[in-house]
Amino acid sequence: MPKExxxxxxxxxxxxxxxxxxxxIFFRLGDFYETFDKDAQIVxxxxxxxxxxxxxxxxTRIPMAGIPHHAAENYLSRLxxxxxxxxxxxxxxxxxxxxxxPRKVVRVITPGTIVESSLLxxxxxxxxxxxxxxxxxxxxxxxxxxxxxxxxxxxxEKHIQDFVRSELLRLNPAETLFPENQPWEEEGFLTHFxxxxxxxxxxxRCVDVLLNQFQVSTLDGYGIRGFPFAVRxxxxxxQYLEQTQPDSLRLLTGLSMYNLREFMTLDAAxxxxxxxxxxxxxxxAEGSLLGILDHSITPMGKRLIxxxxxxxxxxxxxxxKRLEGVTVFFADGMLxxxxxxxxxxxxxxxxxxxxxxxGTARPRDLVGIRETxxxxxxxxxxxxxxxxxxxxxxxxxxxxxxxxDVLDLIASSIDEDPPSIxxxxxxxxxxxxxxxxxxxxxxxxxxxWIANLEVVERKNTGIETLKVxxxxxxxxxxxxxKAKTDFVPEHYIRKQTLVNAxxxxxxxxxxxxxxxxxxxxxxxEIERRLFYEICDRLALQIDRLVTTARIMAHIDxxxxxxxxxxxxxxxxxEVVEEDVLEITNGRHxxxxxxxxxxxxxxxDTIFEPSERxxxxxxxxxxxxxxxxxxxxxxxxxxxxxxxxPAESAKIGMVDRIFTRIGAQDxxxxxxxxxxxxxxETANILNHATTRSLLILDEIGRGTSTYDGVSIAWSVVEYxxxxxxxxxxxxxxxxxxxxxxxxxxxxxxxxxKVSVSETEGKVVFLYKIAAGGxxxxxxxxxxxxxxxxxxxxxxxxxxxxxxEDSSGKAVTMDPEMPKQMALFPSTNPLLKELDNLDINELxxxxxxxxxxxxxxxxxxxxxxxPENED
Ligand code: ADP
Numbered sequence: 109m110p111k112e113x114x115x116x117x118x119x120x121x122x123x124x125x126x127x128x129x130x131x132x133i134f135f136r137l138g139d140f141y142e143t144f145d146k147d148a149q150i151v152x153x154x155x156x157x158x159x160x161x162x163x164x165x166x167x168t169r170i171p172m173a174g175i176p177h178h179a180a181e182n183y184l185s186r187l188x189x190x191x192x193x194x195x196x197x198x199x200x201x202x203x204x205x206x207x208x209x210p211r212k213v214v215r216v217i218t219p220g221t222i223v224e225s226s227l228l229x230x231x232x233x234x235x236x237x238x239x240x241x242x243x244x245x246x247x248x249x250x251x252x253x254x255x256x257x258x259x260x261x262x263x264x265e266k267h268i269q270d271f272v273r274s275e276l277l278r279l280n281p282a283e284t285l286f287p288e289n290q291p292w293e294e295e296g297f298l299t300h301f302x303x304x305x306x307x308x309x310x311x312x313r314c315v316d317v318l319l320n321q322f323q324v325s326t327l328d329g330y331g332i333r334g335f336p337f338a339v340r341x342x343x344x345x346x347q348y349l350e351q352t353q354p355d356s357l358r359l360l361t362g363l364s365m366y367n368l369r370e371f372m373t374l375d376a377a378x379x380x381x382x383x384x385x386x387x388x389x390x391x392x393a394e395g396s397l398l399g400i401l402d403h404s405i406t407p408m409g410k411r412l413i414x415x416x417x418x419x420x421x422x423x424x425x426x427x428x429k430r431l432e433g434v435t436v437f438f439a440d441g442m443l444x445x446x447x448x449x450x451x452x453x454x455x456x457x458x459x460x461x462x463x464x465x466x467g468t469a470r471p472r473d474l475v476g477i478r479e480t481x482x483x484x485x486x487x488x489x490x491x492x493x494x495x496x497x498x499x500x501x502x503x504x505x506x507x508x509x510x511x512x513d514v515l516d517l518i519a520s521s522i523d524e525d526p527p528s529i530x531x532x533x534x535x536x537x538x539x540x541x542x543x544x545x546x547x548x549x550x551x552x553x554x555x556x557w558i559a560n561l562e563v564v565e566r567k568n569t570g571i572e573t574l575k576v577x578x579x580x581x582x583x584x585x586x587x588x589x590k591a592k593t594d595f596v597p598e599h600y601i602r603k604q605t606l607v608n609a610x611x612x613x614x615x616x617x618x619x620x621x622x623x624x625x626x627x628x629x630x631x632x633e634i635e636r637r638l639f640y641e642i643c644d645r646l647a648l649q650i651d652r653l654v655t656t657a658r659i660m661a662h663i664d665x666x667x668x669x670x671x672x673x674x675x676x677x678x679x680x681x682e683v684v685e686e687d688v689l690e691i692t693n694g695r696h697x698x699x700x701x702x703x704x705x706x707x708x709x710x711x712d713t714i715f716e717p718s719e720r721x722x723x724x725x726x727x728x729x730x731x732x733x734x735x736x737x738x739x740x741x742x743x744x745x746x747x748x749x750x751x752x753p754a755e756s757a758k759i760g761m762v763d764r765i766f767t768r769i770g771a772q773d774x775x776x777x778x779x780x781x782x783x784x785x786x787x788e789t790a791n792i793l794n795h796a797t798t799r800s801l802l803i804l805d806e807i808g809r810g811t812s813t814y815d816g817v818s819i820a821w822s823v824v825e826y827x828x829x830x831x832x833x834x835x836x837x838x839x840x841x842x843x844x845x846x847x848x849x850x851x852x853x854x855x856x857x858x859x860k861v862s863v864s865e866t867e868g869k870v871v872f873l874y875k876i877a878a879g880g881x882x883x884x885x886x887x888x889x890x891x892x893x894x895x896x897x898x899x900x901x902x903x904x905x906x907x908x909x910x911e912d913s914s915g916k917a918v919t920m921d922p923e924m925p926k927q928m929a930l931f932p933s934t935n936p937l938l939k940e941l942d943n944l945d946i947n948e949l950x951x952x953x954x955x956x957x958x959x960x961x962x963x964x965x966x967x968x969x970x971x972x973p974e975n976e977d
Pocket of ligand 1: 703707709710726727730732735
């Protein structure tokens, strides 16, 4: 459409839309955010809002959909969840320029840049991440603009994309930026990917952006120099924030470099299999390791413990420090109880402070900060002794500030119970600002006059039911019920008639009203200005506030770990550099809590120096998987700095835990299950080191028995023989063939889960003992699963026959060609089959033959019930 034909507002809209082509523009018009054109169609579809149209000049109409501005958050969250970006375009002044209200995009909301508390996840971080890589090197950076956490790392590896993927899965960001020219497989992630111009990832540009952000002349202080990929990832994030949430940049006062080698690597499959933060079945934290471990109380504690579970450490000293911190709270139950009680009064200081610094705080946020800071002296006072500088708590307390100046400022300036939003009266306390106080007192007379009017007029007129009210249309008015209108004085001017009442004004009332309304506007303006000034002053203290918040988070997490340890009988593990793993009477932290009425049977895991691989055989349901996972979880707990469910544990640093757990769910059938399994096994063999822990549960199960055994066998051989991959391995299998391996390879031992069998009854003991299991007990499981007794008895008979014919027990593998095995070799049908020459048969003959066999087979099976008697 030619330029001159559209209305000025339309032109203004189009100009703004041009700058934000990839966002839905929420264009503020009065009390509504309006969307137009394609945006309106999306909004109408996603939010189920009526699509209307608007005249933009000369009879041309365009699609339009609007939402009330006060309800925007709810609508926003639904758009963001769907991965849309929304640019909020506000009217930025009340004074028209060239007959048009100035409007500007004040922020762009994307999944990674949300600050609205109602849209944020409660107990996790909301990360915006950024990735950039070539064949060998990758940079990853992430930021949580609600907490001010900003970090970056760089990796150099052969299988670089695997590393990027596993780090992204660990971080689980809400949104991830990547250069638009860099191919990237987006499947398998929950994060929303946002492509960003490649030039904004250029190193030189990014260095400048970082220098400028931190107002420094060199990046040396941040440890990022010499890591061009980390610089690029971090720089791109800042540029993205500049475009979307410029206010949030104020919070980012520093960047911490981290090294993936500081943390145990846990790939996606392992995180899932070990159910670290959520269960496979329901996806919720309950029933996961985090669910058992997390007794933290504050929101910042909840975020921190989740990070610890996701990032077990590799540095013995750091782990010992954390354990020492846990011990302080473990050893002193009183202290623990008191601390936990007082932590209940803390609010999310980390996010509140950041909202203040980011310019999005509301009056109640400051009250939240005040209430939190008021608790600090009591919390500090609970600690009975001074901690040495080298102690974990000593280190924490070193940078601990009670922030009394901040507390004083808020306490003296902000009302005890202010309105929840700006623009209402009553935010600032009397006595804080002379200007405000003067204004309040000079207009007091008018406000009092109106406030007293009801009482005065009731008295003057004698009308007991007379009311003074106000609304938007008429301002203040006097309301008298119909029955009493005869008593209304002459100077009342009737303004409106209702069914039961009349509404009046008086010239005097209108005079005072003008005074009051003007005054209220002024007061609101002054309060708003003062509020922002206070926020600005608080923003200068952001570092201290956030540090204090993080110290509280640590205290919360340490005392939470101590609480778990005390409740469930955990011990402090001994963590060491050497390559050892000795767990006495270890338990599975989650399973032990779910056994109701029965006792969890503890088990030892002691890897002798000469022993690298343990083959564990035992019937289904005997506790093999539980045992395997329990070893992995104990190691992980120890390395995150937690006590462990065992009688004692000595844990040498494990660099990675790998798990390969046979397909439990049958969602992917046949080939694809097997493919997944082989891909995961290949990943393990490619990345394992001698310091890794491998948990292999039923590998090879997704294919036929012989393939399966062969693959399992060669995998074990490979791990055993490869000098750099001799990881400690626990291998559970029901392939009894594998129990022959220890005879051939010295570093492999057999273990079995003990089973007691007396008078035909089988009892699982869940105890691991040396030696290979010699029997499957699959039939026993069938029995406890409620199979009809006929089937169980018949199965036992067949088992007997099979054993007689081969001289050896055979497992009841679900994948085994069962139909063949069901025919004992004496079966006459087998003889016939053996003698048959298929090439001689016509299709019809073949069909007839099948019919006759089927009949014979049915006759044979019918004899069965008679056998039963
Ligand atoms: P498998 O892997 O051998 O099929 P699981 O490890 O899945 O067996 O264990 C089956 C069930 O046995 C578990 O759900 C749990 O209820 C119980 N169980 C496992 N280990 C123990 C144990 N050590 N003590 C008590 N019960 C256990």
